[in-house]
Amino acid sequence: MGRFLILIHQVLFYTRSVVIVSVFGFFLFGAFPSSVPGQVPLNGIEANATLPKLALVPIERNQDALTPFEKTELRRLFGLGLRELARRPIRGVLGYEQEYWRNPASVYVLRPDDVSLNGHVLTVEAFRGVPGMHVTRGTGYDDFAIMRNFSGSSTEKFLAMVDGREVLQIMGGTVNATGEGVPLEILDRVEIIRGPGASIWGTNAVSGVYNVVTKSAAATQGDSVRLVLRDDGTFLGDYVHGGRAGEDAFYRIWFRDQEYAEGTLSSGLPAKDDGYFRKVGFRYDKTLSRDIDFTFAGALGKRRVDHVLDLSQRLYYDNSAGTLGATPLVPIANLPTHIPGTWPSSRASDLSMPAGFTRYEYWGEMPHDAGHLRTKLSGVSDSDLEWSLAFYAEQYKTFLGHVGHRWERKEYDIDFRANTILGDRHNIAFGLASRHMNLEVEDVVTPPWNFPVIDTIPGTTTPSSMVPTSDIPILDYGENPTKFDRFSAFFQDSYEFTDTLLLSAGAKFEESDLAGTGVQPGARLSWAVNEYNVLWSAYSRAYRTPSLVERYTKVSYARVWVPTDPADPLNPAKGFWMNQSFAGNPNNEKEETDAFEIGWRSQPWVDFTVELSLYHYDTTNAIFSGPPIYEAHDVKTSGGEFTFDYSPFHYWTLKGGASRTISKKEGVETNNFPKTLANFSSHIRLRDDLTFTQNFYYAAERTIPSAYNPQFIPAHLRMDLGFIWRPDESLEIGLFGRDLLDPHHPENMYQDLELEPARVERSLLLSITKRF
Template sequence: MWNRRPAATAALVAAGIGLAVLLSPEVRAADPDLQALKGLSLEQLADLQVSIVSKRPERLADSAAAVYVLTEDDIRRSGYTSIPELLRLIPGFNVARIDTAEWAITTRGFNGRFANKLQVMIDGRSVYTPLFSGVFWEAFDTLLEDIERIEVIRGPGASSWGANAVNGVVNIITKHAAETQGTLISGYAGNAQRGGAARYGAPVGEHGYLRLYAKYDDRLAEPNLVEPNLTGLLDDDDFSASRLGFRGDWDLAPTDNLTLQGDVQSSDAEDPWLSGGNLMLQWDHARASGATDTLRIYYDRSDLETGIDNENLTEDLDTIETEYRHRFATLGRHDLNAGLGYRWYNSRIDGSDLNGADPAERQFDLLSAFVQDEIRLLAERWYLTLGTKLEHNDFTGFEIQPSIRTRWNPRPDATLWAAVSRAVRTPSRGELDLFGESAALSGDSAVLGLPIVFRSTGVSVMESETLNAYEAGWRWRPTPVLGFDLALFYNDYDELRTLELSAAELSLVPYPRWVIDTTPDNRLKGQTYGADLVVDWRPSDTLKLQAWYSLMRMDLQPDAVSTDPEAAVLAGRYPQQEAGLRAGLDLRSDLELDLYARFVDQLPDFDVDAYLELDARLAWRLDPKVTVALVGRNLLNPSHLEYGDETLGGTPHLIAREVMLRIDIRY
């Protein structure tokens, strides 16, 4: 494991920044093209090639799914410093900050600290943990300036990406190393966080490019919600993280490209502490026939340390995956895409007599295959896509996740689409193997003065959660500067996870207490339905406006025998309505103003009130190499609450207003 001392992590990043500075004179000055910093027009955005729906490039406007793309310009002008913050910009996504480091992020329902129905990737490499089928957002990051775009599906994407791509898919795509040549140094500091980053890129031989980067972030504690009257006190939930990474791209031949990339990181959120690294190799080959091949292999190592009532729990996780994809040359009306994949895990969990895993070490794997065929029913007008993902895992065996998607283009500037698909969320290792105790209530005379604790117990068998999804959408660009995107959905879930409670029993070992066992089961079903509407208006090169509105309802039905007290109230933990309004204005050629107002509805089960907040960025480009920006977040209120106290989650914190100054220097 990495040394947890802040001095060590700071020194690590300082070394990376120093390396970039020392090497920078060897690189010719790379003045960025100012015009390239401008955002895409609506027509250019519609023509943007995305691959998140079917693992093959297609126009964004032609995607038969609720797809959204966060562009490089969106990221740059946001002023945000982490990936979870960037996801706030995506229409229909619910992003709730729990405390300084922890987040609850998903789309279309079932949010939480351990939300488990969102597949998240970076350059196609899955970053979800099999410990709970979700993402440790505090450890998921990269240099934001290296991101080319973020592709998102609101809704299932399991026919391409497999299990856990139930409610949505996020793929963060980083830039080719040739696009990040020269030196970048950035730093920011404010009342709530400070950090810095450096990147150095240079040619490698005649046909290759390489970049190195280092990033450090330090965030102060948020107010802790400790009183019913919302009194806030600071606690020890401060956060620091450091990361080093590289990417190299080589054009081996006109038909062959090779990419090698990797990162190492350490994130200290007091509880948990996470560290690790990854290395990925990808080879792309274009055949003379028009067919293409892609081979991806990666290794990931992660170490987790968390404390439960002063009992440490650690996990060492190794992951190896290989995937091969082949896109066939066009066969008449058919565009066929297929692939095979294999993923292997080795997880070792060490704890104590009260907290741990049984077995302590487990190896498990996932074997998958997928095939998709886009059929041209009417040239340039009507298309049908049939696809399925076939998987075998060690927990539930064989799973099939098919989809049928169709789109119709009644005119060049309009697309109607519809889809029916099936997705599953397979059980996690935590549900099957983990056991542990956590304090529930302090004792009083009614319980003989003894404390009451929850004791989690794993199960030997659990079913996969299943979703049958029905979607439809409409995209229309009536003028070159105005665009509409409407998506409707109805999701039918079955075998949803519950945490069943036993009656309290007196236990005297290792100390006297009342124990309530919590056991995972599949005793919940339900439906969600709603709509997302996005409106883009770009009346000029200097003004961009986007408004969005999301509406969702949940209807959940626990089994009559279920003892899970939270199963029937989950609908009250997701906002029924959300809305956003984003404005980007070029005040002058060297002065930018960006505003983002967002509304999030109440969470009744958590007693979290609806709130309206505003983020802002004012940036001055001193010259093509230097930009200074003043960034403000949550400017409308001194603080507000975004999430509540879950049985297995963290303590809710007030999210405070913050302001910071940022400088970016490029050579």
């Protein structure tokens, strides 16, 4: 009891100190430390490890002594089972598995404890704890994750994968993080590479890469249930069952049900974002021989939600004659007699609308169905060639009912990768891949837009025909290509000149119907200065393929009433509607980024790790979406990330970081991405079975860009607190308070589709995990 009271006193004392230091650090752009008791991050330690600490002052060691990096790795291995030992290295950017601390890149690894111990429902939410990543909440079913981004929008400029399968949606250039989620019980890790990884991973690996790696079926034997309930009624339930299917063969099946409670918009109006998502998956693993393993896996998901289209600023009156003052275009709300009969009723709101505008919105169903299959053979040859051959098949169907845009995508991939050692210091990695994609696209006119209108040449006011039509959808893909093929190959050559100096160079070659022919080279250097410090540097060239909407789709975003009788210009019977649109640019083949990075990784003793990464991007043809055109610009981005992992006592761990980013578009500084991000986490083990957690997340101010309704998002500091009880390995119960510093705040919305952000509200969360 006395020790418990002493710990409580220390908790209160250090909590106060941490908050003071954290707030002070925010203003000085400091970094926040953190770590999680019981987890095994590659740059941290287990909280209950008892190996002796090293002295703070470096001491001379004999040739066979272990460095602090190696001691940390050894400490982690002591706590692992035999099946887990093989999964400690990460693949990173060299094409073969290597210890985290030797990777010449800004690498971060998330583990299941980073999700459960920090009170997150989904894995994507845990990205808030990764310096350089900006995670925001839109509606109740949308989480946006952006990495070192300069566009500040929902368009992703990084490559997202699940078990090596690319999950970036080619139509809109986004990632459905919810739809691609997996149960926490089967999650092994998420490998996050901040910075281009195109020489290995290829197109779209511009600002970074993340790969969700799931556990083998053998590692998930038995049954487990995870239930998460938020006080607003949002619910998530996961069930995982694993079993044996014969000698050297294992299987698992899993189910997920997620129910979304309706949220509230910033104005106080209902967000109409309730719905559900359900998913089922399986995996089968078998050892075919001593050197060959076989995996067969897949999943099928179904989501049913609604989404909104803002109509408030879509109708205008052509006031070029000056009838209604000097403004050339006047919002039609000033002339209610001109509003079409198909237009929905106005919606009352406390939101301060721009002068002359009345709030109009249209909701449409947004069903989403997706499934995939994955087959993989992997092994090691007699000549020590490690190889894998994977096949992927995927079908994705969705209907954006609010804009009348439906598409179905069928995709087939084959991917071969291998690496081998040539001598004691030489490693080469290489691979070949091919993809075939087929789309079916259908665009329909939604009810509000179903009235006669004169169409125009996109980007102009010149009529394309003087015959009115009611058949102009908001999005029109037209007769543009629907079949796309891609072939790629990569080669990476890594050589260790000494025990401390590693140089790696390589390139990815691609021939694509979308991006043409291109080469994405990269070179990386890693130098272990001594047993405590590693320096690395890198150069990469990376491409991003514009989305199909950006490249091929005509967007009709507004309509203008044109009066025809100068003597009676306000007569709603004397005039016509004219469509306003802009088209994608088929000549936008690819964005090109030249990236320069340097980094420092230090572990002066086992319980303390610090990292610093600096980068500069020079991007040409960067796409910024939004009316009246998808614009391509030259952008220069510079920034840095600082991470910190420290365990001052065996029962207390700290972990955190901060990032700073400055982007200039055509020489003008942008404000659509937070210039400063920071996170800090403190985990204190009050007893062997009880942990108290504190998490802080800070994002600087930014503005969500829009052609007519930009949204200023103020800086905000989020605090989460929680208790986690683990009486044994089979049970975990967590109780968390989230966003405790304010009742609600805005974070994100779809630009030019939604009128205002939803509230991210203070909430309580209960999490229960039981293994049988």
